[in-house]
Amino acid sequence: MPCIRCVAALALLSLASHAPASAAGADKALPMREVLPDTVVPVRYDLTLAPDAEALTFRGDVKIAVDVRAATRSVVLNAAGLKFAHAAMDGGAEASVAIDEKLGRATLRWDAPIAPGRHELFIEYDGKIGRSTLGFFAMDYSSADGPRRTLATNFEPAEARRLLPCWDEPERKATFTLSVDAPKDRMAVSNMPVADVTSLSATMQRVRFATSPKMSTYLLFLAIGDFERIHQPVDGVDVGIVVKRGDTAKAAYALDQAGKLLHYYDEYFGIVFPLPKLDLIAAPGQIYGGSMENWGAIFYSQNHLLFDPAASTEADRQLVFEVVSHEMAHQWFGDLVTMSWWTDLWLNEGFARWMQTYAADDLHPEWETGLASASQLERGKLADSVPSTHPVVQPVYTADQAEESFDAITYDKGAAVIGMINAYVGRDAFREGVRRYMRVHAFGNTVDSDLWTVMQESVGKPIVAIERDFTRQEGLPLVRAIPAAGGVQLSEGRFVDDPATIEGLPPQRWRLPLAVAPIGGTPRYILLRGEMRLTDAAPLLINAGQQGYARVLYGADVFDGLARHYESLTPIDQLGTLNDGFALGTAGLAPASNVLVLASRLPAEANPIVWGRVIELLDELDIRHADATQLAAFRRFGLDLLMPLAARIGTAAGANEPSNVIILRGALAQMQANLGDAAAIAAARRRFASGEGTAAEQRSALSIVAAHADAATFEALLGRAQKAADPLQKQHIFDALAGVIDPALAERMAEIALTDQIPAGTGPRLLAILARRHADLVWRIVAARLDDPALPFDRSERWRLAIDIAGCSADPRRIAELEAYEARSVPAEARKPFLEASSSIHRNERLVTMVLPQIDRWIAARGALK
Ligand SMILES: [Zn+2]
Numbered sequence: 001m002p003c004i005r006c007v008a009a010l011a012l013l014s015l016a017s018h019a020p021a022s023a024a025g026a027d028k029a030l031p032m033r034e035v036l037p038d039t040v041v042p043v044r045y046d047l048t049l050a051p052d053a054e055a056l057t058f059r060g061d062v063k064i065a066v067d068v069r070a071a072t073r074s075v076v077l078n079a080a081g082l083k084f085a086h087a088a089m090d091g092g093a094e095a096s097v098a099i100d101e102k103l104g105r106a107t108l109r110w111d112a113p114i115a116p117g118r119h120e121l122f123i124e125y126d127g128k129i130g131r132s133t134l135g136f137f138a139m140d141y142s143s144a145d146g147p148r149r150t151l152a153t154n155f156e157p158a159e160a161r162r163l164l165p166c167w168d169e170p171e172r173k174a175t176f177t178l179s180v181d182a183p184k185d186r187m188a189v190s191n192m193p194v195a196d197v198t199s200l201s202a203t204m205q206r207v208r209f210a211t212s213p214k215m216s217t218y219l220l221f222l223a224i225g226d227f228e229r230i231h232q233p234v235d236g237v238d239v240g241i242v243v244k245r246g247d248t249a250k251a252a253y254a255l256d257q258a259g260k261l262l263h264y265y266d267e268y269f270g271i272v273f274p275l276p277k278l279d280l281i282a283a284p285g286q287i288y289g290g291s292m293e294n295w296g297a298i299f300y301s302q303n304h305l306l307f308d309p310a311a312s313t314e315a316d317r318q319l320v321f322e323v324v325s326h327e328m329a330h331q332w333f334g335d336l337v338t339m340s341w342w343t344d345l346w347l348n349e350g351f352a353r354w355m356q357t358y359a360a361d362d363l364h365p366e367w368e369t370g371l372a373s374a375s376q377l378e379r380g381k382l383a384d385s386v387p388s389t390h391p392v393v394q395p396v397y398t399a400d401q402a403e404e405s406f407d408a409i410t411y412d413k414g415a416a417v418i419g420m421i422n423a424y425v426g427r428d429a430f431r432e433g434v435r436r437y438m439r440v441h442a443f444g445n446t447v448d449s450d451l452w453t454v455m456q457e458s459v460g461k462p463i464v465a466i467e468r469d470f471t472r473q474e475g476l477p478l479v480r481a482i483p484a485a486g487g488v489q490l491s492e493g494r495f496v497d498d499p500a501t502i503e504g505l506p507p508q509r510w511r512l513p514l515a516v517a518p519i520g521g522t523p524r525y526i527l528l529r530g531e532m533r534l535t536d537a538a539p540l541l542i543n544a545g546q547q548g549y550a551r552v553l554y555g556a557d558v559f560d561g562l563a564r565h566y567e568s569l570t571p572i573d574q575l576g577t578l579n580d581g582f583a584l585g586t587a588g589l590a591p592a593s594n595v596l597v598l599a600s601r602l603p604a605e606a607n608p609i610v611w612g613r614v615i616e617l618l619d620e621l622d623i624r625h626a627d628a629t630q631l632a633a634f635r636r637f638g639l640d641l642l643m644p645l646a647a648r649i650g651t652a653a654g655a656n657e658p659s660n661v662i663i664l665r666g667a668l669a670q671m672q673a674n675l676g677d678a679a680a681i682a683a684a685r686r687r688f689a690s691g692e693g694t695a696a697e698q699r700s701a702l703s704i705v706a707a708h709a710d711a712a713t714f715e716a717l718l719g720r721a722q723k724a725a726d727p728l729q730k731q732h733i734f735d736a737l738a739g740v741i742d743p744a745l746a747e748r749m750a751e752i753a754l755t756d757q758i759p760a761g762t763g764p765r766l767l768a769i770l771a772r773r774h775a776d777l778v779w780r781i782v783a784a785r786l787d788d789p790a791l792p793f794d795r796s797e798r799w800r801l802a803i804d805i806a807g808c809s810a811d812p813r814r815i816a817e818l819e820a821y822e823a824r825s826v827p828a829e830a831r832k833p834f835l836e837a838s839s840s841i842h843r844n845e846r847l848v849t850m851v852l853p854q855i856d857r858w859i860a861a862r863g864a865l866k
Pocket residue numbers: 002003004293326327330348349352353
């Protein structure tokens with residue numbers, strides 16, 4: 001399943017995290033992991049598949065070379081939704097087969113014991129091709145030549161068992177030789193290149209792929225579709241982009257970037273990409289989890305890979321790079337060296353999320369992705385500040401719990417911890433540590449300490465202890481910086497959104513590497529643990545460069561001093577101080593208005609990414625306002641605040657503008673429209689009607705027109721989406737329609753998102769975008785349908801949808817409704833992530849009841865001064 005789960009357009013606050021687990025809880029006596037017995041383990045799979053794309057069924061047979069480690073009469077392996085026709089060992093007696101669908105297991109039994117040694121298990125079976133985008137599934141779209149169906153797989157963490165009986169655990173690596181019967185006019189793609197093709201009939205052929213190296217089952221991939229492929233050789237590897245017929249022009253950008261990234265990673269990891277080819281394949285819609293790093297055959301949601309020179313924007317350009325670079329980093333970190341078990345998923349995902357930014361900063365420094373990622377990593381801090389948080393490393397026993405682990409703590413806190421260690425040890429030493437780890441563990445499995453032990457040996461700093469402090473205990477450190485005689489007194493505590501939620505808990509400590517610097521001066525590193533007295537004169541910037549995973553609370557006088565110098569801080573410190581200001585206000589540790597004090601001090605010439613964050617925060621506050629009078633005052637303030645910026649960047653693109661300015665202009669126009677600027681709305685309508693301007697200007701205009709649509713405009717845009725043959729173009733229009741402000745039209749859009757009018761797999765995304773503004777309305781519609789088997793959503797997808805939608809609400813009544821759904825439809829062991837939604841609802845409620853009144857009073861007082 002998942003990589004890059006987050007969609008940039010979604011509310012940060014709806015993406016909180018889950019699962020309670022006290023810091024001490026992790027080492028107590030625990031239930032057994034739900035893993036297969038290791039008496040029999042796989043060595044080699046030889047799989048032949050015959051899918052029937054029309055009937056949505058398939059036949060399979062698999063020969064599995066296994067090592068039997070102790071004499072046994074039974075073999076237990078994973079299988080889900082498969083019907084066994086024959087199962088025999090070494091061509092001998094037929095096994096009896098018992099299926100446990102709940103555990104996703106099959107037990108094969110023989111009368112006579114199987115002796116230790118190498119054997120060959122043969123199984124013939126049937127399976128079903130699904131409509132949700134997990135397991136083995138179909139995605140439909142219309143093309144100029146008529147309707148088309150793509151078949152594809154998406155397995156992480158534990159869905160390979162829907163395609164073949166197998167040992168579906170990351171540590172059970174084996175080689176795979178896959179053959180598939182496919183129509184001659186379709187292309188089949190898998191992890192390895194095609195080895196040979198045999199004609200079966202006038203229309204059908206058998207495609208056999210070369211044998212893979214040893215790899216985990218979750219990385220196996222197969223797709224069959226009406227594809228075209230463009231490719232280029234890079235460092236001896238055939239790098240290809242596979243798209244639906246007619247889309248090769250939209251593949252050129254990804255091919256170019258993938259080539260540069262392959263070379264970059266060959267060098268970074270110190271190991272040349274070990275497979276003969278690497279394909280990046282575009283789905284004709286969205287797949288669950290976003291995109292998936294199958295080894296040698298990465299599968300992308302269409303908007304993560306396709307770049308249409310005529311219709312894609314600068315934000316699309318950066319997003320495609322980011323996801324391509326994330327999934328390609330996994331080809332080494334995750335695929336070549338794989339976590340032994342899902343407990344260490346964070347190392348895979350945290351590393352890839354961090355690496356996507358690191359690679360972007362090296363290959364596209366003009367985007368300042370490292371700076372932009374500070375806001376992305378803010379998601380991890382938000383998730384870590386509410387009661388549903390959990391340690392980065394948490395026990396995982398079952399496949400359902402493995403699926404739950406793909407959250408903001410795993411990705412964003414994980415990435416923040418890795419970034420902090422990289423900054424502390426230095427980039428050369430860190431890369432050397434990664435290279436040694438890769439060399440030692442290639443084609444194998446690891447636990448997280450394997451990396452950190454190697455790193456510690458290389459650099460001679462207490463890296464293992466630091467990493468343990470941040471991954472074995474939950475929580476975000478709060479550093480208080482109080483002026484003291486002759487300097488500054490630092491003390492550590494824990495930051496939470498609602499201080500009442502940690503009352504009575506024992507104090508926590510972290511070994512926290514922090515850079516400190518006088519304003520405008522050179523930073524130096526300290527390693528804080530507990531308390532520390534610094535003798536520098538105030539104002540001293542704590543966590544300069546924002547690489548430490550912490551928030552900083554200054555005394556009121558020091559904050560005023562920093563605010564006066566806000567203009568002269570570096571962009572990353574402006575951003576960090578702004579994010580901390582918002583969070584500390586929510587927690588009641590500082591005036592909530594501090595965030596507006598800082599925003600008011602930001603000059604129009606400031607970095608576009610910092611301005612982008614100001615706009616996001618304004619939008620968050622705007623959406624939560626319910627009182628019309630207060631809202632009107634807030635909007636006047638917002639428009640005043642943005643006016644100098646609007647004057648500086650203008651409404652039309654200049655020649656050779658930086659990418660980030662173009663992105664900011666679009667966000668600014670949308671925000672002005674949302675704040676009720678009639679001129680901004682009218683300008684967007686004119687621009688959209690004329691069809692003139694750049695792709696970015698047209699998309700920004702489309703978003704504004706759709707958000708502020710009346711019924712007639714909505715229907716016209718809907719008609720345009722329905723008529724569009726291209727699924728990517730369709731998705732752009734539907735994404736825009738999901739931002740509609742009018743509640744009656746939002747209701748209509750929610751109903752549409754539950755039909756097959758939208759591109760395959762995009763329903764959950766559209767509903768999540770809608771829920772930002774209309775959480776309660778969308779919840780009412782979706783909650784009534786969550787158990788409807790006709791919806792093309794997998795069960796875990798339904799759970800995630802319920803959490804994401806309800807979590808956008810500020811109404812505590814949603815919690816009881818969500819609990820009723822859990823009690824009815826969710827197994828007890830899979831309920832932990834639902835705490836995320838409750839935490840998020842409580843947080844939103846605090847924004848409404850505590851933060852907004854302070855903000856509104858500050859705005860009123862400021863107005864009175866004018
Ligand atoms: Zn990933």
